[in-house]
Amino acid sequence: MTIVFECEYKGLRYAGLGLPAPGEPHTLYRVAEGQLRAAVIAGGTQAVAAAVTGEAGGGAETVSVHADDPELRYLPPLLPTATNNSLVNGFMGTHRSKFDRDPAPDEEFTPPNYYLKGFGSWLRMPDEPLVTPAAPVWLLEEPEVALVYVNDEDGNPHYAGYTFGNDLNDIGLHLRNKWAWTPYAKLCETSLTPWLFLDKPPRTVTGRVTVQRDGAAAWSGDFSCGADSLYHRVPDMAEHLFSYPLLRRPGLVNYLLLGADKASYHDGFRIEDGDRLVIDVTSHGVVLANPVRYGQAVAARS
Structure with missing residues (x-):
């Protein structure tokens, strides 16, 4: 079963795959506001994981972050922060x-x-x-x-x-x-x-x-x-x-x-x-x- 999440890190929006483990680094992928929501509409749940990693566009910028990093803030799934719609x-x-x-x-x-x-x-x-x-x-x-x-x-x-x-x-x-x-x-x-x-x-x-x-x-x-x-x-x-x-x-x-x-x-x-x-x-x-x-x-x- 695939699990995705979105978060903010150092003021930028990222997404991740799977559940971060305490004390271990986790890879985050740079995403744009609305990128995952657009993937749901275009291709259903199957398209979301590919949208996270940026496979269609040659790969997304990544960072490695620990789950307890004080600059990491998780977001509700697919929350439209720009519009609150x-x-x-x-x-x-x-x-x-x-x-x-x-x-x-x-x-x-x-x-x-x-x-x-x-x-x-x-x-x-x-x-x-x-x-x-x-x-x-x-x-x-x-x-x-x-x-x-x-x-x-x-x-x-x-x-x-x-x-x-x-x-x-x-x-x-x-x-x-x-x-x-x-x-x-x-x-x-x-x-x-x-x-x-x-x-x-x-x-x-x-x-x-x-x-x-x-x-x-x-x-x-x-x-x-x-x-x-x-x-x-x-x-x-x-x-x-x-x-x-x-x-x-x-x-x-x-x-x-x-x-x-x-x-x-x-x-x-x-x-x-x-x-x-x-x-x-x-x-x-x-x-x-x-x-x-x-x-x-x-x-x-x-």
């Missing part, structure tokens, strides 16, 4: 564990609840703080699969691959008024891994969440979020979503979160300011860890 959105209540039966093979598709999380520039990378409202009721981490789509100039969405995210939200506020306050509950920052897996949406994704407090594990639990864990079929969800023209705006990059299973809240655990959320996606060999920071309430100035 990107959107984070997702589905709720998609897992089988939240239904009292399994779907019939020929069951008519009923769309799950949908939400807009924010712009792609709002996404956070591993180890960056996730900022919440100043006084959340009860926070919930949500390890999820995130599908990445790029729209061409005619507004046709092209699937690029998938990554993993943490859709942190205030489930306590959501439950106080499910039909009106969910948009407020979602106003917490979301993190993604920078790794783009150039493959179809995964059927099996398993791992473990650990909430660290003062350097020690305060809570942990297993999770699953692949297609086999979902009640809804992924192609049905994607087809329904892109039936809306606003989500097919030319050049738009969509980060589509597929939903999460039960987690720390359902075990009676409360995430606090300063806790560190560690999502170990063991099935895919990646870890997404972020500290939680309560934001500050500020009144609008007149």
